[in-house]
Amino acid sequence: MIHVQEIGKTFGKKQVLKGVNLTINKGSIYGLLGSNGAGKTTLLKVLSGIFKQDTGSINIDQTPVFEHVPMKQRLIFIPDQPYFFSHYTVKQMAEFYAEIYPEWSQQRFLHLQQILNLDINAKVHQFSKGMQRQVSFWLALSAMPDYLILDEPFDGLDAVVRKKIKNLMINDVAERAMTVIVSSHNLREVEDICDHIGILHHGQFILEKELDDLKSDIHKIQVAFKHDIPETLFDAFTVLHREERGSVHLIIVKGDQDQVDQVIEQANPLVYDRLPLTLEEIFVYEMEGVGYAIENILV
Amino acid sequence: MRSKTSWYNHEMMKQNFRQVGWISLVYFVSILLAVVLNVLMKLDVEDSYFEIYYDQPIFQFSEVIQVLLLFAAPVFMAMFILRYLHQKDASDFIHSLPITRSKLFWQQVGFGLVALWLPIVLNGILLGIIYNFLDVSQFFTINHLFYWLSLTIILLSFVFSVSIVIGMITGISIIQGIFTYIFLFFPVGFTTLVIFNLNFGMIGIPESYFIDDRIAHFSPITDLGNLFMFDKAPTFKLVAYIALTVILLLFALLLYKKRPVEAASQAIAFKKLKPIFIYSFTFCFTLVGGFYFGYIQQSYQWIIIGYIIFSLIGYFISQVIVQKSWRVFTTWREYGYFMIGFTCLIMVILFDLTGFESRIPKTENIESVYVIDDMYGFVEREQLYGEAQGFNTLDDIEVVQKLHQELIDQAGRGHFLLHDHSGLTLRYQLKNGKTFVREYYITGNQADYPLLYNLMQTETYKKYSEPIFRIDEASAYRISFTNYDYKELVISEREQVVELINRYREDRLNLPSQEGGFMTDMEIHLPNQENIYLNLTPEYEGVISWLEQEGLYNQAMITIDDVEKVIFAEFTEDYYNYSDQELFEHVLPEQDKMTITDDDQLEVILNYLYEEYDEAEYMVAIYLKGYTYPYVFFSESETVPSFVYDYFN
Structure with missing residues (x-):
């Protein structure tokens, strides 16, 4: 379990993280969303023990990460641009990882080679961007980490590679209860794999949710009445968005599904529809509710 | 399975080898060619003329290459071994690995050191083999070899450790390289600048006392000449270098632990150092301005202008470095602070708020005092013969204090820049064991300072400033008299030598301070x-x-019997354009020359004429019998005999 408390980090005069709190359960995949410059990479690097936070604390399984070798042996960070020593082949990089990470599994490494079908004697730098990304996953997964921290792992990859990498990752989460934190500026890229989502904006979380909660919690309602809509109809719920199209009201509300149904039925509407929401729509409305326009925060 | 708790990472070493192995290789091959092969080549040349300049002859082989590599190899090594700190992606990667900073540090530094030592050790072994199988006694001994080996290793390690510290402070490799050299030279350069600039402000500051001799020891670059001398490099210096190396490395480790990883590619890694860097860089540049304009223009206004111009340049450069941008014209606040501080500093010094300039030690605190007109010679004499007695009677001390006050009163800022000045140092030995030193610049003749002149005629002064009083007459084994290669007399009988020295001493005490005599030199x-x-x-x-x-007088001295003629002429610039013989025989018209052959007149000339360089008014050409070339020297109107003066006026 990752437990982050009130983390602050300043670069020069710019405060990049302003009191971030975060809890991530073991075996979950956490999607860290935010626009460029929101502080995602910094937060990930702090989590990985690369940067040291100015204030606050980070504990992974009750252990601080920074300069803690046994903890770091169980954690791998893959940056947005994977790094390899210059002129190293995949095999040489693998030897390096094998020595550094005690849980390294040569068997896994060879097994993954069959799946990825990359030449282990080729120099990594001669690979394409997508292949390099695959190599970084290949090496990381062979080291059998308990925690995998990924910065923009799907950025600029084609659909096939993206799919392949996601499968590899999900596989480990399912089999070994690996914990994954994955950052992205694009919700659609991660919505299919994450079970938790957090949106970071200007160094602070403006939203943190479990995805299942989200989906059962927010409802898009179309409703029409013969007369005016009863004033007190939605008093029991939070209204995130509201618009009128003639006599039809389009309302986004937060609340228990059954309760919403019940309340509206009682008011005797002419028309009543509850429509499904895409995850993106949910975010758009959620964030409107807290005063942000999603276009400014996520692509 | 390999042990996971080993103290070093085999794979990291492999990576290091790939990254910096070439430096070792280049270094090894260079030394192999420059030294080892050079020895073999010299051996091969029969009766080759090889002069040992230093007591440490191995440094003589391709000295320039050795010195260049001595300072280039460790800096390159440090730059490449810490390269991972200065590249953002590499830095993130390495620091995400489960290795602690201390372990990383010692691995990298250890690898760098070994990679520097190996080329030298291997070449040393090769030289050792050559030494064992071939006769190289004319080049070096086994002691020389060990000294060469240890000194090279010590200096390599020292320069490397300086560079490692700089590498921790900065996030840019090129800055690491440049600033390593700046810091190696810094102690010497900065002291020189400060002393030079203080000379404007603090009248009486003893420049030569600080700078001469000592300052060169502050940096291995300027001290190299001394270090190469096998005999002269004191052991404590080598021990000091080793100790400094260890301290620097520990300091670097401390910095590394505090260093933020995100500092990669930033000019200065530590936030707190940025203002310190800006202010000290600007300060140094300001001093350079004072130095430059003081030296070139030698005027007060120009020095101030120099301060302003160079402080601006220094401030600009430091901001450019820190911000890594040319567009730094918006930040002037720190410059403002700097100028306020610098102006305050100037005020403190100019208005002598510390009382530095007007301070004269109180009589009751003075043990003794020296008046020294050639500090260099004085220090040398002290080193050679030990301490001599200075002025210690109440009367003498009071005279020195009066002189001191006089010097303070007439001293002007910038006097030290005048070309015709001479330094005068007052060195007080105080009763509390401390030394109080002031140096002043006097222009003109010492005779213009009656107090000084009188002090210089005293027995005390002569005894501490003339080597003749300092030597042990019993150990002198020969005295030779030479004059213009014309005659030579050598006295080597011990009793006669001692007698002569004692007589000379008596004469010295009776005569005024030494003046430029001519013709006859004595050498003890x-x-x-x-x-x-x-x-x-x-x-x-x-x-x-x-x-x-x-009965030796004729053998020792030039007498009238040796002189064919003497020609006097008024000084002309032609002296610089012609040879002496040409000038007196062909260039000068007859009416401008006075030729003397009369014995009585020659006697007067030989006995009373003095050499005078400062205000040459007359040229004197002495023709010795059997010589075609005259011996020419200068004299002024006051010292020429009256019949010469009358002839020309």
């Missing part, structure tokens, strides 16, 4: 010491009478 030969050169003129009655008494 001493074992294991430098010889002493003395003038001999007819005024040295004791010596002269002894020579006459022993």
